[in-house]
Amino acid sequence: MNGADALLSTLVANDVTACFANPGTSEMQFVAALDRQPQMRPVLCLFEGVATGAADGYGRMADKPACTLLHLGPGYGNGVANLHNARRAFTPIVNVIGDHATYHRQYDAPLNSDIATLVKPNSLWAQSAESPDDVPALAAEAVAASYGPPGGPVSLILPADSAWLQTAAAPVIAQRAVRPAPAEAAVGAAATALRKAAKPVVLIGGQACRAEGLAQAARLAAHGVRVISDTFVARQARGAGHFAPARMQYFGEMALQDLDGVDLMVLVGTVTPVAFFAYPDRPSVLVPDGCEVLDFVGRAEDAVAGLSALADALGAPAQGPVQPLKRPDAAPTGALTPQSAGQSVARHLPEGAIICDDSVTSGGGIAVPAMTAAPHEVLALTGGAIGIGLPLAVGAAVAAPDRKVLSLNGDGAGMYTVQALWTIARENLDVTAVVFANNTYRILNIEMTRTGAGQAGPSASKLLDLGDPNIDWVSLAKGLGVPAVRCTTAEEFETAFAAAMAQRGPMFIEAAIR
Amino acid sequence: MNGADALLSTLVANDVTACFANPGTSEMQFVAALDRQPQMRPVLCLFEGVATGAADGYGRMADKPACTLLHLGPGYGNGVANLHNARRAFTPIVNVIGDHATYHRQYDAPLNSDIATLVKPNSLWAQSAESPDDVPALAAEAVAASYGPPGGPVSLILPADSAWLQTAAAPVIAQRAVRPAPAEAAVGAAATALRKAAKPVVLIGGQACRAEGLAQAARLAAHGVRVISDTFVARQARGAGHFAPARMQYFGEMALQDLDGVDLMVLVGTVTPVAFFAYPDRPSVLVPDGCEVLDFVGRAEDAVAGLSALADALGAPAQGPVQPLKRPDAAPTGALTPQSAGQSVARHLPEGAIICDDSVTSGGGIAVPAMTAAPHEVLALTGGAIGIGLPLAVGAAVAAPDRKVLSLNGDGAGMYTVQALWTIARENLDVTAVVFANNTYRILNIEMTRTGAGQAGPSASKLLDLGDPNIDWVSLAKGLGVPAVRCTTAEEFETAFAAAMAQRGPMFIEAAIR
Structure with a gap:
C-alpha cells in the first residue's frame, strides 16, 4: 500500500470514519485511496471553513474525531x-493537510x-509525515492527541510523496488518555468550602453540561447550591427532563450584577x-470582589464523577430538579421576532433534536422557550x-443521522459559510436551517456604543449594515439546492417551521425579523 | 485623538485611502474613526477572504496598498x-487586525x-501597537514594508485599548525604498551571455510584464531573442498594441518540451x-539539462530599466513587435465552450478592461483570442x-472605477468567495462576473491521473464532482443583488456578454459549458 492507504488504514482502525474534504x-x-477504504465516508465541502466546522459538529456529537482533508497552507x-472555534470547544479533529512532496518544497x-x-495557534499537536513509513504511527499520535483530554484539533501534514510512495508499515492503534476523576481530598475541600460559604455558586462548563453532568449538577441545586453554566457551551442538554442551570450573562456588568454578593x-x-x-472602564474578570475561586474539576478531568462525588459528600438528594415539558399552547401571531420564532421552535422541536446555534442577537429569543421544549441538545x-452554524449542522447530521438538526443563524453569520447549504443538499441531511x-x-x-465609540455616522454605518442590497436568502438557498421559504410573520414561520420539523431532509427558512 | 484616529491619519497621510473590512x-x-476621516473609503465585505482578495486587486491596479480591517485571529x-496569493503577487497590503485590549489578553x-x-507565513512585516503612541510610527513602517520592493502583505495588530486611548502622536510619513536598476556590469554580462548562447530565452515576470516592461522585452524579441513569461503574472498587459511573450507551460513536461535545447x-x-x-518521476525544476540560468534582474530590482539597458547593449531596435487588433469577425455559434466564449470576449472586450482570472481549466480558451483583442490587463x-477571481474584481473596480472589470471564474473557484458578489452590488461596481x-x-x-493515483472510483468521484446538485448560479447571484443570466449556447453567451460590455455596473453570467 502507499502512504495514503496507510493513513486511511490507521484512521479507520482508530474509528475515524468521516472525512470532510476539499x-x-x-x-x-488520499482521494484515490478512499475508493479502497469504504469505511471512510467522504463528504465534499465547497469551502474549507465548512469542512472544519463540520468536523467540529461531528466531533461534538460522535465523541470521536472526524478528519478533514485540506489543500496545503491556503486550504x-x-x-x-x-x-x-473547535479548539475552544475542545472538539477532537484530525486535520490532514496535503503538502508538496518533501523534495519539492525547497523550490x-x-x-x-x-x-x-500556520497550524500552530489552533493545533494541540502537529507533525509532518516526512516518509510513508512514518504515517501510521503519526496518525495514531494525532488521533490520541485530538482526544486530549480535554481534546481539540490536531494537524497531520502529509507531503505528496509520503502519500504516493509505498510502505509496509502496519496500522497503529492510538493510546487514549482517560479523564481522571478528582481526588477525594479535592472533593472534600470543595464540600467544606461550599458548606462554609454564605453565597456560593458552582460554575459548570464542557462535559458537565452534557445530560449526565447536568443530572449530577441538579443534585447540588436540590441541595440549595446555585449552579450556573458557561455562556457558550460546546454541547449542552436542554429542555424537558434536563436540569436548566442559569447561564453566565454575556455582558460583564450584567454577569457581575447577577453574581453580586457571591463569596x-x-x-x-x-x-x-x-x-x-x-x-473602557469595565472589568475583565467576572468574579465579584472578595469571592474565592475554587478550581475543583479541571477541563481535563472527569466532571461527571466530580459532580457526583461532590453531591454525595454534601449529602445531596439522589435526583435534582428537571425542566417540565411545557410547550406553548398557542401558535404565535403577529410580527415575526426571535421571541415569536422561539415559541414555534418550542412547540415543534422534536425530541432528540440538535440545535447548532450561531444566531447571535436572535439567540435569546429561542433559548428561553426552548428550556421547556422536548429534550434536545445545543451546540454553541x-x-x-461567526460562520459556524451551517457547518456544525453538516457535521452533526452526519454524526447523528437519526436526529433532526436545527441550524440557527444570524444573517451576518450565515453568509460566512453559506456554501454549507450545498453539502446539506448533496448529502440529503436532515437539517432545517x-x-x-x-x-x-x-x-x-x-x-x-459599549466600546465608547459613540454612534455610527455614514462611514461607520456602511460597515455595520447588511442591507443595500438586502440578501435574498431564499434565492441563495435554492441556488445551492435546498428548498427554501421566506417568512415575514409569526404565522408564516409557525407554518413553515412545523412543516420542516414534520418532514425529513434539507429545508431552509428565511426569518425576516423585525 | 485616539489611537484609531492616529492610525487612520497616518494611513491617509501615506495615501492609503481604501479599507476592505469586516x-x-x-x-x-476604527470603524467610528472612519466617520472622522472621509478620505478613507470603507468597503464592507461579507467574508474576510473577500476583503483580502479585494485588497490584492486594489493594490495590483493602484500600485499602492489598501488596508484591510480584520477581527482578531479568526478574521x-x-x-x-x-x-x-497576494504574497505571491507581491501586492502591497496593510492588514489592520484588531486584538483584545493589551491587559485583557492574559485572560x-x-x-x-x-x-x-498566525500572521507570520503571509506577512513581510508584522507588529502589534502596544500603545496608542506607537501607532503612527508603526503604521508608517507597515506601509513602507508593504511596498518592499518587491512588496507584499504586512500585518499591523491593533489592540482595542491602543485604539480607544488618546494619543498626541502626529502622523508619520513612510520612507519608501526604490527599485534599483541593475548595475552596468550585470547588463554587460547578460548581453555577453546572450550573444554567446546558441538558443537563449529571456524569462520575464512581475513588473516586466506590465506594459512598459513588455515594450522593452519586445525589443529583445525584435533582436531575435525568445522572450517568455511566467505562467501566472500578477498584472500583465495583453491585447492589441502589446508585445505577447509566449507563456511558460503549466505542466512541467510540456514546459521542458517547449524549452528543449535552450542553453x-x-x-x-x-x-x-x-x-x-x-x-512521481517528473522534474521539479523547469530548466533543461545543461542550460545556464542567469539571474539578471531580481524581483526587487527595476525590470523595465534592466530590459531597456539590455536591449540597448545588444543594439536591439527601439521598438519590437506588438499584437495587432484582430477581433473575430463572426459571432460564435453552437456549443458553449471556453473557446467559443473566448471569441465573444475578444469581440466585445472594451479597451482598458481588467480581467481578473480564476478560471482554471477554462482560462486557455479565453487567453488565446484575447491576445488580439482590445488592449487590456490580466490579473492572474x-x-x-482558488477563490480570488471575484474578490480581485472588487478591488480592481474600486481602484480603477473608469475601467470595465471582467471576472472569469471556474465554478469550484467561484464558490469559495461567492460573497464578493454582494459587495459588487452594494458598491455598484462596473464588474461583469x-x-x-x-x-x-x-x-x-x-x-x-497525472499524480499516478489512477482513475476516480465512487468515493473519489464524490470529491471531484460539483454536480448533484448542480449549483444554480443565476439564483445565487440574484440572491446577492447582482443581475444574472444563464447561457447554454455560444449565441446566448455572445448576446449576454456583448450587452454586459455595453453597459456599466454589476452583471453576472453563468456560462454552462460543455
Missing part, C-alpha cells in the same frame, strides 16, 4: 476560523508556505469566567468566530 | 488564502489566539521556474489558492 492536486493520492487557512512553488507555523465560585469543567471583550459558538435576516450586524450596533 | 467588536473604534484566518477570552504566529535562461523580474506540483492567480459552470473540479480530474 482536496487539491497534492491530496489526490488550511480557509479552515482556521472554525478550527479556532518554493506557488502554493508553498510555512504550514507548520465562593466552584469551577467544574471550566475556568475563571472573563468578559468576551474588554471595554464557543470561540466567537434558519437565518434570522435583520439586514444588519445587530450585535455590532450594540457593541459600538 | 469588523467586529474589537474594531469598533485574519479567513483572509489567509488570498493573502497567500484568554474566547476570541483570543496567537495572532503574531541559457536569463531571468528578469522572476526566479528559476519550477513545477506547480511535484509528480499567482498563489494557486462570469462563472464557467462545468459542475466539476475539472483540473483535479486531470491531476488525479
Whole structure:
C-alpha cells in the first residue's frame, strides 16, 4: 500500500470514519485511496471553513474525531476560523493537510508556505509525515492527541510523496488518555468550602453540561447550591427532563450584577469566567470582589464523577430538579421576532433534536422557550468566530443521522459559510436551517456604543449594515439546492417551521425579523 | 485623538485611502474613526477572504496598498488564502487586525489566539501597537514594508485599548525604498551571455510584464531573442498594441518540451521556474539539462530599466513587435465552450478592461483570442489558492472605477468567495462576473491521473464532482443583488456578454459549458 492507504488504514482502525474534504492536486493520492477504504465516508465541502466546522459538529456529537482533508497552507487557512472555534470547544479533529512532496518544497512553488507555523495557534499537536513509513504511527499520535483530554484539533501534514510512495508499515492503534476523576481530598475541600460559604455558586462548563453532568449538577441545586453554566457551551442538554442551570450573562456588568454578593465560585469543567471583550472602564474578570475561586474539576478531568462525588459528600438528594415539558399552547401571531420564532421552535422541536446555534442577537429569543421544549441538545459558538452554524449542522447530521438538526443563524453569520447549504443538499441531511435576516450586524450596533465609540455616522454605518442590497436568502438557498421559504410573520414561520420539523431532509427558512 | 484616529491619519497621510473590512467588536473604534476621516473609503465585505482578495486587486491596479480591517485571529484566518496569493503577487497590503485590549489578553477570552504566529507565513512585516503612541510610527513602517520592493502583505495588530486611548502622536510619513536598476556590469554580462548562447530565452515576470516592461522585452524579441513569461503574472498587459511573450507551460513536461535545447535562461523580474506540483518521476525544476540560468534582474530590482539597458547593449531596435487588433469577425455559434466564449470576449472586450482570472481549466480558451483583442490587463492567480477571481474584481473596480472589470471564474473557484458578489452590488461596481459552470473540479480530474493515483472510483468521484446538485448560479447571484443570466449556447453567451460590455455596473453570467 502507499502512504495514503496507510493513513486511511490507521484512521479507520482508530474509528475515524468521516472525512470532510476539499482536496487539491497534492491530496489526490488520499482521494484515490478512499475508493479502497469504504469505511471512510467522504463528504465534499465547497469551502474549507465548512469542512472544519463540520468536523467540529461531528466531533461534538460522535465523541470521536472526524478528519478533514485540506489543500496545503491556503486550504488550511480557509479552515482556521472554525478550527479556532473547535479548539475552544475542545472538539477532537484530525486535520490532514496535503503538502508538496518533501523534495519539492525547497523550490518554493506557488502554493508553498510555512504550514507548520500556520497550524500552530489552533493545533494541540502537529507533525509532518516526512516518509510513508512514518504515517501510521503519526496518525495514531494525532488521533490520541485530538482526544486530549480535554481534546481539540490536531494537524497531520502529509507531503505528496509520503502519500504516493509505498510502505509496509502496519496500522497503529492510538493510546487514549482517560479523564481522571478528582481526588477525594479535592472533593472534600470543595464540600467544606461550599458548606462554609454564605453565597456560593458552582460554575459548570464542557462535559458537565452534557445530560449526565447536568443530572449530577441538579443534585447540588436540590441541595440549595446555585449552579450556573458557561455562556457558550460546546454541547449542552436542554429542555424537558434536563436540569436548566442559569447561564453566565454575556455582558460583564450584567454577569457581575447577577453574581453580586457571591463569596465562593466552584469551577467544574471550566475556568475563571472573563468578559468576551474588554471595554473602557469595565472589568475583565467576572468574579465579584472578595469571592474565592475554587478550581475543583479541571477541563481535563472527569466532571461527571466530580459532580457526583461532590453531591454525595454534601449529602445531596439522589435526583435534582428537571425542566417540565411545557410547550406553548398557542401558535404565535403577529410580527415575526426571535421571541415569536422561539415559541414555534418550542412547540415543534422534536425530541432528540440538535440545535447548532450561531444566531447571535436572535439567540435569546429561542433559548428561553426552548428550556421547556422536548429534550434536545445545543451546540454553541464557543470561540466567537461567526460562520459556524451551517457547518456544525453538516457535521452533526452526519454524526447523528437519526436526529433532526436545527441550524440557527444570524444573517451576518450565515453568509460566512453559506456554501454549507450545498453539502446539506448533496448529502440529503436532515437539517432545517434558519437565518434570522435583520439586514444588519445587530450585535455590532450594540457593541459600538459599549466600546465608547459613540454612534455610527455614514462611514461607520456602511460597515455595520447588511442591507443595500438586502440578501435574498431564499434565492441563495435554492441556488445551492435546498428548498427554501421566506417568512415575514409569526404565522408564516409557525407554518413553515412545523412543516420542516414534520418532514425529513434539507429545508431552509428565511426569518425576516423585525 | 485616539489611537484609531492616529492610525487612520497616518494611513491617509501615506495615501492609503481604501479599507476592505469586516469588523467586529474589537474594531469598533476604527470603524467610528472612519466617520472622522472621509478620505478613507470603507468597503464592507461579507467574508474576510473577500476583503483580502479585494485588497490584492486594489493594490495590483493602484500600485499602492489598501488596508484591510480584520477581527482578531479568526478574521485574519479567513483572509489567509488570498493573502497567500497576494504574497505571491507581491501586492502591497496593510492588514489592520484588531486584538483584545493589551491587559485583557492574559485572560484568554474566547476570541483570543496567537495572532503574531498566525500572521507570520503571509506577512513581510508584522507588529502589534502596544500603545496608542506607537501607532503612527508603526503604521508608517507597515506601509513602507508593504511596498518592499518587491512588496507584499504586512500585518499591523491593533489592540482595542491602543485604539480607544488618546494619543498626541502626529502622523508619520513612510520612507519608501526604490527599485534599483541593475548595475552596468550585470547588463554587460547578460548581453555577453546572450550573444554567446546558441538558443537563449529571456524569462520575464512581475513588473516586466506590465506594459512598459513588455515594450522593452519586445525589443529583445525584435533582436531575435525568445522572450517568455511566467505562467501566472500578477498584472500583465495583453491585447492589441502589446508585445505577447509566449507563456511558460503549466505542466512541467510540456514546459521542458517547449524549452528543449535552450542553453541559457536569463531571468528578469522572476526566479528559476519550477513545477506547480511535484509528480512521481517528473522534474521539479523547469530548466533543461545543461542550460545556464542567469539571474539578471531580481524581483526587487527595476525590470523595465534592466530590459531597456539590455536591449540597448545588444543594439536591439527601439521598438519590437506588438499584437495587432484582430477581433473575430463572426459571432460564435453552437456549443458553449471556453473557446467559443473566448471569441465573444475578444469581440466585445472594451479597451482598458481588467480581467481578473480564476478560471482554471477554462482560462486557455479565453487567453488565446484575447491576445488580439482590445488592449487590456490580466490579473492572474499567482498563489494557486482558488477563490480570488471575484474578490480581485472588487478591488480592481474600486481602484480603477473608469475601467470595465471582467471576472472569469471556474465554478469550484467561484464558490469559495461567492460573497464578493454582494459587495459588487452594494458598491455598484462596473464588474461583469462570469462563472464557467462545468459542475466539476475539472483540473483535479486531470491531476488525479497525472499524480499516478489512477482513475476516480465512487468515493473519489464524490470529491471531484460539483454536480448533484448542480449549483444554480443565476439564483445565487440574484440572491446577492447582482443581475444574472444563464447561457447554454455560444449565441446566448455572445448576446449576454456583448450587452454586459455595453453597459456599466454589476452583471453576472453563468456560462454552462460543455
